[in-house]
Amino acid sequence: MLVGDALSAEQIDQIGRTLQRANRETGLHFSVFLGDPIDGSAPRDFAVHAHAALGDALARKAVLILVAPSARRVEIVTGSEVNHRVNDRACGLAALSMSGNFAGGDLPGGIVTGIRMLADSAGQGSRARVRVGR
Amino acid sequence: MRVFTRRAARAIAIAVGLAVPMVGGVSAFAVEDGETPDPLPVGQTVLIFVVLPIAISLVILFLTYLPGWFRGPRYRPTREWDHDPLWFGGPKDAADAIAYDTQIRVQGGGASAGW
Numbered sequence: 078m079l080v081g082d083a084l085s086a087e088q089i090d091q092i093g094r095t096l097q098r099a100n101r102e103t104g105l106h107f108s109v110f111l112g113d114p115i116d117g118s119a120p121r122d123f124a125v126h127a128h129a130a131l132g133d134a135l136a137r138k139a140v141l142i143l144v145a146p147s148a149r150r151v152e153i154v155t156g157s158e159v160n161h162r163v164n165d166r167a168c169g170l171a172a173l174s175m176s177g178n179f180a181g182g183d184l185p186g187g188i189v190t191g192i193r194m195l196a197d198s199a200g201q202g203s204r205a206r207v208r209v210g211r
Numbered sequence: 212m213r214v215f216t217r218r219a220a221r222a223i224a225i226a227v228g229l230a231v232p233m234v235g236g237v238s239a240f241a242v243e244d245g246e247t248p249d250p251l252p253v254g255q256t257v258l259i260f261v262v263l264p265i266a267i268s269l270v271i272l273f274l275t276y277l278p279g280w281f282r283g284p285r286y287r288p289t290r291e292w293d294h295d296p297l298w299f300g301g302p303k304d305a306a307d308a309i310a311y312d313t314q315i316r317v318q319g320g321g322a323s324a325g326w
Contacts, residue, residue, distance in 0.1 A: 083286070083294035096299055112296025116309055121323060129316055130308040131301065136317045146292035153321045160319025168322035180326035184286045 083111065088185040095189045099196035105159055106131070106139040107192055111184065113147045120145040124152035140195055144179070144188065151175050151191070159199070167198035288326060 084092070092109065099107045108131060114123035124143035131139050136156050140163060143152040153168040171194040178187030242248050251259075279285070286292075302308035 083292075083297065089297070092299055100300075106300060108298070108300035110296065110298045110301060110305075112294065112298075113292060115296055115306060124321070125316060125318055126309060127298075127301070128318055129314075130311075133315055133317060146286065146288075149288060149326050150323060151326075152323045155319045155321050157317045157319040165320045165322055168320065169324070172322045172324035176324040176326035179286075180288055182286050182288060 084185055092185060092188050092192075095192045099192050102201060103162075103196050103199040104138075105162075105196075105199055106135055107142070107196065108139055109142045109144070109188055109192070111144045111146075111188065113145050114143075120148045120150040120152050124154045128154040128156070140199075142175075142188070142191055142195075144175070144184065146179075146184070149179070151179065151187075153191075153195070162199045163195055164198075167195065171195050171198075 096107050096109065099105070108128075110124075110127050114120060116123065116126070118126070120143060123145075124141060127143060128136055128139060128141040131141065137158045139156045140159055141154045143150075143154070145152070151172050153172055155163050155165075155168060171191045174194060175187040175191040178184075178190060296305060298305045
């Protein structure tokens with residue numbers, strides 16, 4: 078992992094713990110990229126690219142959050158196996174909520190909020206799936 | 212624990228602020244009826260009306276900036292971003308992983324927002 082001085086050690090720790098908890102609760106893989114696209118592409122393209130770069134198997138059940146401070150964009154990409162649990166509407170809500178925090182200058186707060194919202198909408202995974210019908 | 216410390220600090224600050232004007236100064240400047248106080252020496256005048264206000268202003272300024280020094284740099288939406296990228300839950304070598312593109316896309320959906 079690259080090391081940046083954009084966040085304090087405490088904030089990095091907090092985001093790490095939030096991610097771990099989200100992964101454990103949902104059985105999904107949450108990943109956050111904070112920084113401008115390193116290949117200079119548009120934020121959405123880079124987010125899709127970075128999501129794929131997690132590796133084929135991991136990407137399928139991964140949720141990637143890209144926070145691009147220079148472009149002032151937040152992009153959320155969900156894997157093909159996650160899409161039915163975290164739908165685009167939930168992603169949109171999380172993105173909106175995060176951008177509100179970012180506009181106020183609160184990067185770590187927005188990231189933590191976003192992870193929690195996405196994890197909440199993903200629910201507890203197959204264990205808690207309610208069966209409908211007989 | 213943090214909240215408690217903050218509340219305690221606030222209570223002490225208020226108590227001290229209320230007590231200081233009551234305790235200090237009252238008898239020292241009291242003047243009897245019919246008595247003309249000696250004119251204040253120039254040095255003392257300057258001290259009270261120039262140096263003291265400046266000193267108090269500086270203390271307030273210092274206290275205002277103090278939390279920012281401890282918190283470290285803070286993100287401002289209008290300022291340029293020149294930090295290294297941070298990738299949580301990503302590959303060990305970000306640049307390597309991005310450079311090697313599998314061209315496989317297993318994306319299901321997503322959303323965007325700007326600020």
